[in-house]
Amino acid sequence: NAGVTQTPKFQVLKTGQSMTLQCAQDMNHEYMSWYRQDPGMGLRLIHYSVGAGITDQGEVPNGYNVSRSTTEDFPLRLLSAAPSQTSVYFCASAVNRGEGQPQHFGDGTRLSIL
Amino acid sequence: GEDVEQSLFLSVREGDSSVINCTYTDSSSTYLYWYKQEPGAGLQLLTYIFSNMDMKQDQRLTVLLNKKDKHLSLRIADTQTGDSAIYFCAETVYSSASKIIFGSGTRLSIRP
Numbered sequence: 001n002a003g004v005t006q007t008p009k010f011q012v013l014k015t016g017q018s019m020t021l022q023c024a025q026d027m028n029h030e031y032m033s034w035y036r037q038d039p040g041m042g043l044r045l046i047h048y049s050v051g052a053g054i055t056d057q058g059e060v061p062n063g064y065n066v067s068r069s070t071t072e073d074f075p076l077r078l079l080s081a082a083p084s085q086t087s088v089y090f091c092a093s094a095v096n097r098g099e100g101q102p103q104h105f106g107d108g109t110r111l112s113i114l
Numbered sequence: 115g116e117d118v119e120q121s122l123f124l125s126v127r128e129g130d131s132s133v134i135n136c137t138y139t140d141s142s143s144t145y146l147y148w149y150k151q152e153p154g155a156g157l158q159l160l161t162y163i164f165s166n167m168d169m170k171q172d173q174r175l176t177v178l179l180n181k182k183d184k185h186l187s188l189r190i191a192d193t194q195t196g197d198s199a200i201y202f203c204a205e206t207v208y209s210s211a212s213k214i215i216f217g218s219g220t221r222l223s224i225r226p
Binding site: 004035040041042043044045090092102103104105106107108 | 118122154155156157158159162202214215216217218219
């Protein structure tokens with residue numbers, strides 16, 4: 001099983017550019033989420049989805065959009081990149097949104113905004 | 115508010131026990147987790163404990179929960195070089211089962 005696959009692994013953007021970070025899982029998980037990891041700040045939830053067609057905001061949603069047209073895919077879009085969005089982005093999935101369900105993480109996308 | 119705090123660094127000698135500590139603020143947290151992140155990789159769930167438990171043991175890992183003090187610890191017995199990583203404490207916020215609050219992570223380094 002591939003688990004959670006994120007692409008690209010690395011990306012450099014200029015301020016104002018837009019791009020989409022891809023996330024796919026092959027475990028038929030209902031729940032998917034996006035986090036950003038910044039030094040000394042742990043992981044902060046950007047957006048999450050409890051199933052196809054359903055998305056909701058996390059702690060730091062501004063500047064990001066998501067959609068969930070299929071169970072497998074949960075892309076994260078940066079509308080107009082800003083230097084403050086330089087971070088490592090992780091996608092995660094879980095069987096469902098129930099408590100105690102372990103989240104499976106991808107290997108991350110390292111994004112730099114110049 | 116919701117907050118999870120950890121010290122940033124811990125250095126231990128190979129073969130000793132490592133104890134990583136965490137404090138949290140949400141007294142209604144139901145599940146508390148420990149994740150491990152190796153360089154260049156995502157987070158891997160190590161273990162979790164339900165809030166009505168005091169202790170959970172899994173091979174070299176022992177989790178202790180003190181609900182009164184809102185203190186969680188992870189003990190790694192016989193620490194090996196492969197245990198070098200960042201360890202994250204996390205809690206589930208009761209008001210939203212899908213919301214997990216992470217600490218800033220403790221970087222564990224192993225001395226020979």
